[in-house]
Amino acid sequence: MQWGIKNRLSRIFNPETGRTVMLAVDHGYFLGPTRKLENPRDTITPLLPYADALMLTRGILRTCVDPEANIPVVLRVSGGTSIIGPSLADEGLTTSFEEAIRLNVSAVTLSIFVGTDYERETLLSLSELVNEGEKYGIPVLAVTAVGKELKKRDARFLSLCCRIAAELGAHYVKTYYCDEFEKVVEGCPVPVVIAGGPQLDTFKDTLQLAHDAISKGASGVDMGRNIWQADHPVAAIRAVRGIVQENMPVDEAFELFESLSNE
Numbered sequence: 453m454q455w456g457i458k459n460r461l462s463r464i465f466n467p468e469t470g471r472t473v474m475l476a477v478d479h480g481y482f483l484g485p486t487r488k489l490e491n492p493r494d495t496i497t498p499l500l501p502y503a504d505a506l507m508l509t510r511g512i513l514r515t516c517v518d519p520e521a522n523i524p525v526v527l528r529v530s531g532g533t534s535i536i537g538p539s540l541a542d543e544g545l546t547t548s549f550e551e552a553i554r555l556n557v558s559a560v561t562l563s564i565f566v567g568t569d570y571e572r573e574t575l576l577s578l579s580e581l582v583n584e585g586e587k588y589g590i591p592v593l594a595v596t597a598v599g600k601e602l603k604k605r606d607a608r609f610l611s612l613c614c615r616i617a618a619e620l621g622a623h624y625v626k627t628y629y630c631d632e633f634e635k636v637v638e639g640c641p642v643p644v645v646i647a648g649g650p651q652l653d654t655f656k657d658t659l660q661l662a663h664d665a666i667s668k669g670a671s672g673v674d675m676g677r678n679i680w681q682a683d684h685p686v687a688a689i690r691a692v693r694g695i696v697q698e699n700m701p702v703d704e705a706f707e708l709f710e711s712l713s714n715e
């Protein structure tokens with residue numbers, strides 16, 4: 453792997469653990485002002501000290517994160533659709549590589565929509581990004597998106613998506629946790645991180661999800677709603693961090709969450 457790509461990945465994945473806690477705050481690019489992310493600066497700022505990297509669009513980066521903040525950026529460079537439009541899968545590339553370089557990002561990211569009418573387009577966009585990324589030493593994160601079809605999240609489908617992303621050169625892949633998640637990891641030769649998805653019933657469920665994913669081979673999380681829609685977001689990210697970076701059991705991480713929530 454070339455030096456620039458390795459160097460940037462080591463900003464995202466802690467070299468000592470090989471894992472990452474990415475904070476996803478890119479939801480507005482198709483959902484608009486999502487609950488608890490209405491004012492992104494207010495949501496993001498208290499969480500920054502506990503995140504290994506921030507995943508967001510250039511608009512929110514420029515307006516809601518100070519350039520002095522010492523946080524690696526994974527820049528979303530795909531979009532062009534909305535939750536009320538005809539198809540979430542019809543995404544294109546929105547942001548140039550020159551812009552990503554100007555913003556000093558540690559990686560760029562896009563969604564791929566395998567199994568939809570737009571799989572070819574989104575997979576070719578991934579290939580284009582990888583070609584550019586290799587030119588400039590910037591890693592590419594492929595997100596195996598399912599749009600509104602959350603029930604598509606099974607090991608067979610997600611293994612297919614992750615493997616295709618890796619075959620096309622993605623440097624790491626983000627997907628969903630599922631039963632038999634170890635098969636998804638086994639079939640994918642690059643690191644896999646998991647999204648949290650919509651808010652779960654309890655915060656303990658979130659911790660269990662993170663724990664199960666890590667114990668089955670995930671290299672970390674790229675989590676949004678289950679952190680910043682929690683009643684105590686700082687306590688939430690610190691507890692998730694305990695699991696991902698410190699191998700805490702679920703009960704210990706939950707105790708940490710409860711004690712921090714009561715401070």
Ligand code: R5P
Pocket residue numbers: 476477478479507563595597647648649650674675676677678
């Ligand atoms: C979805 O494509 C967005 O990129 C989110 O970043 C991603 O879903 C992770 O956020 P959450 O944990 O809220 O699902």
